[in-house]
Amino acid sequence: NAGVTQTPKFQVLKTGQSMTLQCAQDMNHNSMYWYRQDPGMGLRLIYYSASEGTTDKGEVPNGYNVSRLNKREFSLRLESAAPSQTSVYFCASSRRMGEGQPQHFGDGTRLSIL
Amino acid sequence: ILNVEQSPQSLHVQEGDSTNFTCSFPSSNFYALHWYRWETAKSPEALFVMTLNGDEKKKGRISATLNTKEGYSYLYIKGSQPEDSATYLCACSTSGTYKYIFGTGTRLKVLA
Numbered sequence: 001n002a003g004v005t006q007t008p009k010f011q012v013l014k015t016g017q018s019m020t021l022q023c024a025q026d027m028n029h030n031s032m033y034w035y036r037q038d039p040g041m042g043l044r045l046i047y048y049s050a051s052e053g054t055t056d057k058g059e060v061p062n063g064y065n066v067s068r069l070n071k072r073e074f075s076l077r078l079e080s081a082a083p084s085q086t087s088v089y090f091c092a093s094s095r096r097m098g099e100g101q102p103q104h105f106g107d108g109t110r111l112s113i114l
Numbered sequence: 115i116l117n118v119e120q121s122p123q124s125l126h127v128q129e130g131d132s133t134n135f136t137c138s139f140p141s142s143n144f145y146a147l148h149w150y151r152w153e154t155a156k157s158p159e160a161l162f163v164m165t166l167n168g169d170e171k172k173k174g175r176i177s178a179t180l181n182t183k184e185g186y187s188y189l190y191i192k193g194s195q196p197e198d199s200a201t202y203l204c205a206c207s208t209s210g211t212y213k214y215i216f217g218t219g220t221r222l223k224v225l226a
Contacts, residue, residue, distance in 0.1 A: 035216075042118070043203070043205075048213065058213065090157065090158075102150075107156070
Protein backbone atom coordinates (compact mmCIF):
# COMPACT_ATOMS: atom_id res chain seq x y z
CA ASN A 1 0.00 0.00 0.00
CA ALA A 2 2.20 2.82 -1.32
CA GLY A 3 0.02 5.85 -0.47
CA VAL A 4 1.92 8.99 -1.49
CA THR A 5 5.28 8.48 -3.18
CA GLN A 6 7.80 11.27 -3.64
CA THR A 7 10.98 11.21 -5.68
CA PRO A 8 13.80 11.90 -5.19
CA LYS A 9 14.33 11.61 -1.43
CA PHE A 10 17.46 13.77 -1.47
CA GLN A 11 18.88 16.24 -3.96
CA VAL A 12 21.69 18.77 -4.02
CA LEU A 13 21.55 21.53 -6.61
CA LYS A 14 23.66 24.50 -7.52
CA THR A 15 22.13 27.96 -7.57
CA GLY A 16 20.40 28.54 -10.89
CA GLN A 17 19.81 24.87 -11.71
CA SER A 18 16.32 23.58 -12.31
CA MET A 19 14.65 20.41 -11.18
CA THR A 20 11.26 18.78 -10.78
CA LEU A 21 10.04 16.99 -7.68
CA GLN A 22 7.67 14.16 -8.47
CA CYS A 23 4.67 13.05 -6.45
CA ALA A 24 2.18 10.28 -7.09
CA GLN A 25 -0.69 8.90 -5.02
CA ASP A 26 -2.59 5.63 -5.45
CA MET A 27 -5.60 6.39 -3.24
CA ASN A 28 -7.77 7.93 -5.97
CA HIS A 29 -7.68 11.25 -4.14
CA ASN A 30 -8.91 14.36 -5.89
CA SER A 31 -6.82 16.95 -4.06
CA MET A 32 -3.06 17.22 -3.85
CA TYR A 33 -0.68 19.65 -2.14
CA TRP A 34 2.95 20.71 -1.96
CA TYR A 35 4.39 22.01 1.31
CA ARG A 36 7.81 23.10 2.45
CA GLN A 37 9.05 22.63 5.99
CA ASP A 38 11.74 24.87 7.44
CA PRO A 39 13.22 24.89 10.96
CA GLY A 40 11.01 26.75 13.43
CA MET A 41 8.17 27.05 10.96
CA GLY A 42 5.14 24.94 10.30
CA LEU A 43 4.42 23.25 7.04
CA ARG A 44 3.76 26.04 4.53
CA LEU A 45 1.60 25.48 1.50
CA ILE A 46 3.33 26.22 -1.80
CA TYR A 47 0.69 25.15 -4.33
CA TYR A 48 -2.31 22.90 -4.32
CA SER A 49 -4.58 21.19 -6.79
CA ALA A 50 -8.16 20.89 -5.61
CA SER A 51 -8.98 18.54 -8.47
CA GLU A 52 -7.49 17.23 -11.68
CA GLY A 53 -7.02 20.09 -14.10
CA THR A 54 -6.80 22.87 -11.49
CA THR A 55 -3.89 24.37 -9.57
CA ASP A 56 -3.75 27.33 -7.19
CA LYS A 57 -1.17 29.25 -5.22
CA GLY A 58 -0.68 28.69 -1.53
CA GLU A 59 1.18 30.83 1.00
CA VAL A 60 4.65 30.72 -0.57
CA PRO A 61 4.39 30.13 -4.35
CA ASN A 62 7.18 32.41 -5.58
CA GLY A 63 9.95 30.56 -7.40
CA TYR A 64 7.86 27.44 -8.01
CA ASN A 65 5.57 26.02 -10.65
CA VAL A 66 3.36 22.95 -10.53
CA SER A 67 1.70 20.56 -12.93
CA ARG A 68 -1.23 18.28 -12.17
CA LEU A 69 -0.33 15.73 -14.81
CA ASN A 70 -3.33 13.50 -14.12
CA LYS A 71 -5.35 12.48 -11.09
CA ARG A 72 -2.43 10.54 -9.62
CA GLU A 73 0.51 12.86 -10.21
CA PHE A 74 1.36 16.37 -9.05
CA SER A 75 4.85 17.72 -9.75
CA LEU A 76 6.68 20.73 -8.34
CA ARG A 77 9.28 22.54 -10.45
CA LEU A 78 12.03 24.89 -9.41
CA GLU A 79 13.00 26.80 -12.56
CA SER A 80 16.08 28.55 -11.16
CA ALA A 81 16.97 27.24 -7.72
CA ALA A 82 18.01 29.68 -5.01
CA PRO A 83 19.62 28.97 -1.61
CA SER A 84 16.39 30.22 0.05
CA GLN A 85 14.66 27.19 -1.44
CA THR A 86 16.77 24.80 0.64
CA SER A 87 14.10 22.94 2.57
CA VAL A 88 12.28 19.67 3.05
CA TYR A 89 9.39 19.35 0.62
CA PHE A 90 6.30 17.29 1.35
CA CYS A 91 3.62 16.24 -1.05
CA ALA A 92 0.20 15.35 0.36
CA SER A 93 -3.19 14.27 -0.92
CA SER A 94 -6.73 14.16 0.42
CA ARG A 95 -9.97 12.75 -0.86
CA ARG A 96 -11.41 16.18 -1.62
CA MET A 97 -10.87 19.69 -0.32
CA GLY A 98 -13.87 21.00 1.56
CA GLU A 99 -14.77 17.67 3.10
CA GLY A 100 -12.53 18.02 6.15
CA GLN A 101 -10.74 14.77 5.33
CA PRO A 102 -7.18 14.31 6.61
CA GLN A 103 -4.19 14.68 4.33
CA HIS A 104 -1.85 11.80 3.58
CA PHE A 105 1.79 12.74 3.27
CA GLY A 106 4.74 11.41 1.35
CA ASP A 107 8.09 10.84 3.04
CA GLY A 108 9.52 14.15 1.90
CA THR A 109 12.32 15.36 -0.36
CA ARG A 110 15.31 16.97 1.31
CA LEU A 111 16.62 19.61 -1.09
CA SER A 112 19.83 21.59 -0.64
CA ILE A 113 20.75 24.50 -2.89
CA LEU A 114 24.40 25.50 -2.83
CA ILE B 115 -3.73 34.76 6.74
CA LEU B 116 -4.95 32.33 9.39
CA ASN B 117 -2.53 32.07 12.31
CA VAL B 118 -2.34 28.73 14.11
CA GLU B 119 -0.28 28.58 17.27
CA GLN B 120 0.78 25.59 19.32
CA SER B 121 2.12 25.45 22.83
CA PRO B 122 4.39 24.43 24.29
CA GLN B 123 7.02 24.21 21.55
CA SER B 124 8.59 21.21 23.25
CA LEU B 125 8.40 19.26 26.45
CA HIS B 126 9.96 16.29 28.16
CA VAL B 127 7.87 14.02 30.37
CA GLN B 128 8.60 10.86 32.28
CA GLU B 129 7.18 7.54 31.15
CA GLY B 130 3.75 7.12 32.73
CA ASP B 131 3.03 10.83 33.02
CA SER B 132 -0.03 12.29 31.37
CA THR B 133 0.39 15.44 29.32
CA ASN B 134 -1.51 17.83 27.09
CA PHE B 135 -0.80 20.42 24.41
CA THR B 136 -2.76 23.33 23.00
CA CYS B 137 -3.58 24.45 19.48
CA SER B 138 -5.02 27.98 19.13
CA PHE B 139 -6.67 29.35 16.02
CA PRO B 140 -8.97 32.21 15.01
CA SER B 141 -12.55 31.19 15.68
CA SER B 142 -14.15 33.09 12.79
CA ASN B 143 -15.10 31.04 9.71
CA PHE B 144 -13.75 27.86 11.30
CA TYR B 145 -14.22 24.74 9.20
CA ALA B 146 -12.09 21.85 10.48
CA LEU B 147 -9.14 21.02 12.68
CA HIS B 148 -6.70 18.17 12.21
CA TRP B 149 -4.15 16.69 14.58
CA TYR B 150 -1.15 14.85 13.14
CA ARG B 151 1.60 12.80 14.73
CA TRP B 152 5.02 13.21 13.12
CA GLU B 153 7.84 10.89 14.06
CA THR B 154 11.41 11.77 13.18
CA ALA B 155 12.41 10.68 9.67
CA LYS B 156 8.83 9.81 8.81
CA SER B 157 5.88 11.69 7.38
CA PRO B 158 2.99 13.18 9.37
CA GLU B 159 0.17 10.76 10.10
CA ALA B 160 -3.38 11.89 10.81
CA LEU B 161 -4.68 11.34 14.34
CA PHE B 162 -7.98 13.20 14.48
CA VAL B 163 -10.31 15.31 12.39
CA MET B 164 -12.73 17.54 14.28
CA THR B 165 -15.32 19.91 12.90
CA LEU B 166 -17.98 20.58 15.54
CA ASN B 167 -17.74 22.66 18.68
CA GLY B 168 -17.47 20.28 21.63
CA ASP B 169 -16.11 17.41 19.53
CA GLU B 170 -14.10 14.88 21.48
CA LYS B 171 -12.09 12.17 19.77
CA LYS B 172 -10.12 9.30 21.27
CA LYS B 173 -7.62 6.77 19.93
CA GLY B 174 -6.14 4.54 22.59
CA ARG B 175 -4.38 6.73 25.16
CA ILE B 176 -4.63 9.85 23.01
CA SER B 177 -7.67 12.10 22.96
CA ALA B 178 -8.55 15.56 21.68
CA THR B 179 -11.18 18.19 22.31
CA LEU B 180 -12.35 21.15 20.25
CA ASN B 181 -13.74 24.55 21.24
CA THR B 182 -14.54 26.51 18.09
CA LYS B 183 -16.15 29.43 19.93
CA GLU B 184 -12.96 30.34 21.77
CA GLY B 185 -10.58 28.95 19.13
CA TYR B 186 -8.62 26.16 20.75
CA SER B 187 -8.10 22.43 20.75
CA TYR B 188 -6.38 20.27 23.36
CA LEU B 189 -4.54 17.02 22.72
CA TYR B 190 -4.15 14.73 25.72
CA ILE B 191 -1.86 11.75 26.16
CA LYS B 192 -2.57 9.53 29.14
CA GLY B 193 0.26 7.46 30.60
CA SER B 194 2.91 8.58 28.10
CA GLN B 195 5.19 5.90 26.65
CA PRO B 196 8.56 6.34 24.90
CA GLU B 197 6.91 5.43 21.59
CA ASP B 198 4.71 8.53 21.97
CA SER B 199 7.81 10.66 21.37
CA ALA B 200 7.07 12.69 18.25
CA THR B 201 6.05 16.12 17.05
CA TYR B 202 2.32 16.73 17.25
CA LEU B 203 0.98 19.10 14.60
CA CYS B 204 -2.38 20.77 14.36
CA ALA B 205 -3.80 22.26 11.17
CA CYS B 206 -6.87 24.45 10.78
CA SER B 207 -8.96 25.41 7.78
CA THR B 208 -11.64 28.02 7.25
CA SER B 209 -14.82 27.78 5.25
CA GLY B 210 -14.46 29.21 1.79
CA THR B 211 -10.83 28.44 1.09
CA TYR B 212 -10.53 25.03 2.84
CA LYS B 213 -6.75 25.35 2.72
CA TYR B 214 -5.02 24.14 5.86
CA ILE B 215 -2.67 26.26 7.92
CA PHE B 216 -0.31 24.26 10.10
CA GLY B 217 1.03 25.18 13.50
CA THR B 218 4.72 24.77 14.22
CA GLY B 219 4.09 21.69 16.35
CA THR B 220 4.78 20.50 19.88
CA ARG B 221 7.81 18.24 20.16
CA LEU B 222 7.26 15.60 22.84
CA LYS B 223 10.03 13.50 24.33
CA VAL B 224 9.01 10.73 26.73
CA LEU B 225 11.85 9.62 28.95
CA ALA B 226 12.01 5.97 30.00
